[in-house]
Amino acid sequence: MEKQKTVMGLILLLFVSGVSAWTGEIHGRVVCDVCGDSSLGPEDHVVEGAEVAVLCITRSGEVLNYQAFTDAKGIYTVAETMPESDRWDACLARPISSFHEQCTQLGEGSLGVKFSYNHPSGYSHNVRTFVYRPTSVPTYCI
Template structure:
């Protein structure tokens, strides 16, 4: 009986140490998120106004360098609200250090020309785990501005 109690106690201690070890491993993880919008500047006036609209299905690339020196390349498409999101969970030692977000293409039928100053955004990623970084909107313009804008 005494041997059975000892075995039961050692199993319990092993299970507890495993749980504590797993919690310590997962608590050192890091989660980051980058998001932004893509907009059609209908009047090509560099202001987002009531005539402008979001672009669903626009493609954005995000390139990040981690603290350990790895390069990670992400591809994202905007949703029905014109928002793209890139998220990653990794060990704290491998977290993002610096990133570059850039628009790739707009699949809208007439708003396909990238606006001035929208070639990309470089930034340091210094957010704590669980927080996100918001990129300013990327703007596309139509090839021809509608007459009501002139």
């Protein structure tokens, strides 16, 4: 609720000052690949509480660093409202850590994702899924 008030206050401030506002969103998922087979199956599950960092460079050259945690559905979200002239230009999303008991090893290809952010205001960018694996594969996977 507090974040919503802050965002609404920023939008109001931008509107009153005559600057056109731009809003963007980045989201993605974090899952546990239980068998470590690089394919998502019924034994795999989302990772709640995983930490993800999102670093964005704005059109004006400012570097913004965001920290997000996954919810009960394994989804993290970063959102921002700012003047159109300062909107995101390019971003890097990368997993930081998994607090899951068994699934703590970063899977192949999950080091990070760089992308251009060229969406108009109000749209979002979906980052491919980040994968963690257990330190030891359960016997039912072998």
